Amino acid sequence: xxxxxxxxxxxxxxxxxxxxxxxxxxxxxxxxxxxxxxxxxxxxxxxxxxxxxxxxxxxxxxxxxxxxxxxxxxxxxxxxxxxxxxxxxxxxxxxxxxxxxxxxxxxxxxxxxxxxxx
Amino acid sequence: xxxxxxxxxxxxxxxxxxxxxxxxxxxxxxxxxxxxxxxxxxxxxxxxxxxxxxxxxxxxxxxxxxxxxxxxxxxxxxxxxxxxxxxxxxxxxxxxxxxxxxxxxxxxxxxxxxxxxxxxxxxxxxxxxxxxxxxxxxxxxxxxxxxxxxxxxx
Numbered sequence: 001x002x003x004x005x006x007x008x009x010x011x012x013x014x015x016x017x018x019x020x021x022x023x024x025x026x027x028x029x030x031x032x033x034x035x036x037x038x039x040x041x042x043x044x045x046x047x048x049x050x051x052x053x054x055x056x057x058x059x060x061x062x063x064x065x066x067x068x069x070x071x072x073x074x075x076x077x078x079x080x081x082x083x084x085x086x087x088x089x090x091x092x093x094x095x096x097x098x099x100x101x102x103x104x105x106x107x108x109x110x111x112x113x114x115x116x117x118x
Numbered sequence: 119x120x121x122x123x124x125x126x127x128x129x130x131x132x133x134x135x136x137x138x139x140x141x142x143x144x145x146x147x148x149x150x151x152x153x154x155x156x157x158x159x160x161x162x163x164x165x166x167x168x169x170x171x172x173x174x175x176x177x178x179x180x181x182x183x184x185x186x187x188x189x190x191x192x193x194x195x196x197x198x199x200x201x202x203x204x205x206x207x208x209x210x211x212x213x214x215x216x217x218x219x220x221x222x223x224x225x226x227x228x229x230x231x232x233x234x235x236x237x238x239x240x241x242x243x244x245x246x247x248x249x250x251x252x253x254x255x256x257x258x259x260x261x262x263x264x265x266x267x268x269x270x271x272x
Contacts, residue, residue, distance in 0.1 A: 089130050092159045093234055097134045099156035100146060104138040107152075 010058035011082045019043070020051050027061060027074035037072060130236040140224040143232060144204035147220060148173040158183045162192075173201045179209045 014020055023037055038048040052072060055061040059078045063070045136143050146152040150169035157164035162183045170180040179196040199217065200208040207220040216236060223231040 086130060089236060090132060093130075093132045093134075095159035096156055097136075097232070098160075099158075100143075101134075101136060103152065103155040104136055104142065104146065108138060108142075 007058065007078075008082065008085055011060060011078060014054050014058045014060055015082065017051070017054075020055055023048075023051060023055065023072075024060060024074060024079065027072055028079075031071040031073045033069040033071050035069075130234070132234040132236075133231060135225065135229055135231045137229055139228050140222050140230045141204045143230040144207075144222050147207055148201070148203075153181070157181055161186055173198060173203075173207075175200060177201070 015024070019041060022041070026032060026037060026040070034045060034048055034052065037052070038045055041048065052061065052063070055072075056063060059075055062073050062075055064073070146156070148171055150166050150171055153169050153171070154164050154166035157169070162185050164181055164183055168180075168182040170178050172178045175198055177198045179198055181194050183192040183194070185191070195212045196209040196218075197212065198207070198209050200206060204222055206222070208217065210217045219233075219235045219237070221233045221235075223233070225231055
């Protein structure tokens with residue numbers, strides 16, 4: 001597992017909000033300052049800052065400590081980790097259900113054989 | 119609508135239609151003799167003697183997935199939260215705290231739709247009102263995120 005359960009939980013929590021998803025989508029195109037991020041939303045800077053703090057806390061974004069305008073940067077590894085988690089579990093259920101599909105076909109084709117087996 | 123305290127992860131929403139009556143599909147999910155045939159995803163198996171199922175609220179749902187290639191084992195210990203035959207199964211995994219809800223819909227003509235929702239729900243968010251907010255099918259969002267991740271920034 002690339003991420004701890006706790007970290008993943010925080011990441012999904014952060015991504016459950018549409019504004020924060022939009023911020024993440026914007027940052028996927030490149031780094032941006034808080035002002036640039038606030039522009040498309042009818043939100044105050046403190047409002048945006050609150051969302052950025054949530055994204056920063058789970059590690060999805062980072063902000064330079066030194067640059068004057070402290071541009072926000074998307075941490076792709078964390079985003080990838082969240083995607084991987086979902087993909088992994090979707091894969092497990094897909095493969096499980098492929099097998100269940102085959103199993104259901106078997107037992108319905110020959111119910112007697114399954115009864116003998118139990 | 120949602121603030122930092124109230125949002126919560128909606129993680130996986132997965133639906134599949136089977137050509138079998140609902141009662142049978144439901145039985146498959148709670149009977150070790152059936153489960154052993156499909157519980158382990160590709161490349162793994164789920165030995166029947168290591169599946170423990172006590173299908174009632176508070177009862178055990180324990181499985182082990184064994185990697186066919188190297189024998190490594192992935193045990194999962196869960197507890198049933200709800201067992202409503204043949205409509206609904208809910209269990210909670212001890213280690214991850216993840217709650218899985220399986221619903222079984224009779225589509226008629228011996229077809230059954232199974233919907234799996236996997237949510238890691240913090241205890242304080244267990245109300246139906248709170249849940250409505252986070253069952254946002256983030257797995258569909260995953261496709262979108264995947265696109266973003268694949269995009270090179272510059």
